[in-house]
Amino acid sequence: MKFFALGVLLAIPLSGATISRAAIHLNGVTSSRGYFNVTIRLRQVDGVQWAKYDLRKSMITVDFAPGKSVTEDELRQACRSAGYKPGNIAIDMVEQPAAYDGRKGWQRLKQPTAKNPVARWFQLNF
Numbered sequence: 001m002k003f004f005a006l007g008v009l010l011a012i013p014l015s016g017a018t019i020s021r022a023a024i025h026l027n028g029v030t031s032s033r034g035y036f037n038v039t040i041r042l043r044q045v046d047g048v049q050w051a052k053y054d055l056r057k058s059m060i061t062v063d064f065a066p067g068k069s070v071t072e073d074e075l076r077q078a079c080r081s082a083g084y085k086p087g088n089i090a091i092d093m094v095e096q097p098a099a100y101d102g103r104k105g106w107q108r109l110k111q112p113t114a115k116n117p118v119a120r121w122f123q124l125n126f
Contacts, residue, residue, distance in 0.1 A: 017095070019065070019066050019068075020068065020091060020092070022061070022062045022089060023060075023061050023089070024089050025086065025087035028058070029084055032053075034084065035060060038078070038084060039051055039053075039109065040082065041079065041082040044078065046111075047069075049109060050106050050107065051107055054105075072091065
């Protein structure tokens with residue numbers, strides 16, 4: 001029985017690259033400035049590429065680069081460092097979208113590259 005289940009799992013073709021997607025519920029974030037603060041902290045988490053926030057649901061969705069994984073603790077720490085207490089965090093594997101540019105609300109998050117803390121701060125904030 002175990003071998004049959006393994007054979008069925010191996011027979012499923014993978015249609016495209018999969019990525020990690022995290023949906024973070026933020027309690028008390030009701031302005032775009034609050035999401036900006038959280039986004040700045042999420043940029044420091046390794047592998048974050050895209051983010052989308054929803055003010056009505058008080059939620060931010062983050063997509064990671066292919067091959068990068070993340071833990072709930074890393075995401076919680078990033079939200080706490082922005083001054084907010086995160087609620088539920090759901091991390092799923094999803095098929096990577098073909099393009100983000102045409103999708104409403106998604107923005108690319110650039111990772112800071114400077115080693116100097118002052119230059120790094122400028123890269124994060126401007």
